[in-house]
Amino acid sequence: MKYKKNLFKLDNQNENLTGDAFNGAWLHGANFASATLTDASFIDCELTNAIFVYGILVRTNFQESILVGASFSYTDLTEANLSYTDLTGTDFVRAKMRGVNLCGAYLDKCNLRTADLTDAIYDNETVWPEKFDPKKAGAIKKLG
Numbered sequence: 308m309k310y311k312k313n314l315f316k317l318d319n320q321n322e323n324l325t326g327d328a329f330n331g332a333w334l335h336g337a338n339f340a341s342a343t344l345t346d347a348s349f350i351d352c353e354l355t356n357a358i359f360v361y362g363i364l365v366r367t368n369f370q371e372s373i374l375v376g377a378s379f380s381y382t383d384l385t386e387a388n389l390s391y392t393d394l395t396g397t398d399f400v401r402a403k404m405r406g407v408n409l410c411g412a413y414l415d416k417c418n419l420r421t422a423d424l425t426d427a428i429y430d431n432e433t434v435w436p437e438k439f440d441p442k443k444a445g446a447i448k449k450l451g
Contacts, residue, residue, distance in 0.1 A: 409433050410449060419444065 317337040324339075328348040337357045345365045352372040360380045368388040375393055380400040384407055391411040399422040407424070411432040419436060425445035435441055442448070 409446070414439075 317334055319342050320338050320340045321342060322339075323343045324347055325343055326346045327344070329352055330348055330350045331352065332349075333353045334349075334357055335353055335355050337354065339357065339359045339362055341361045342359070343363045344359075344367050345363055346367065347364070348368045349372050350368055350370050352369070354369075354372055354377055355375045357374065357377045359382050360378050362379075362382045364379075364382055364387055365385045366387060367384070369392050370388050371391045373393045374389075374397055375395045376397065377394070378398045379402045380398050381402065382399075383403045385403055386406040386408075387404070388408045389412050390408045393413045394417055395413060396416045397414070398418045400418055400420075402422045404422050404427050405425045407427040409427055410430040412429070413434045414436055415434055417436050419439060423445070424441065427441075427444075427446040428449050429435075429441055429446050430449045433441075
């Protein structure tokens with residue numbers, strides 16, 4: 308399903324939105340708590356302060372989106388694409404981020420301390436929070 312562009316404070320809590328496309332939408336403050344968004348697409352979206360807590364976002368694509376202050380606590384982001392996203396101040400408490408693409412992502416001031424970053428991929432353009440060691444967290448640097 309495709310959505311119109313301005314969806315300010317959209318409430319899709321507990322919804323099954325598997326495979327839905329929100330590309331280019333303005334979703335400031337949207338609530339996707341406990342939603343299933345497997346294979347959904349949020350390319351080039353504005354998702355400042357969006358809530359995804361306890362969600363299932365396996366292989367969800369957020370490429371080139373703005374997710375400043377978003378909350379992904381206790382969310383399954385396995386193999387999600389967060390490349391070239393602005394994640395400033397985003398909360399990833401106990402998020403499952405195995406195999407996530409973080410190439411070019413801006414993660415300044417994010418809470419990643421209890422996130423599972425096993426096999427997450429990053430590159431030279433990825434900006435991490437101060438004093439955060441991605442290798443120690445299980446992330447893998449992409450060569451080339």
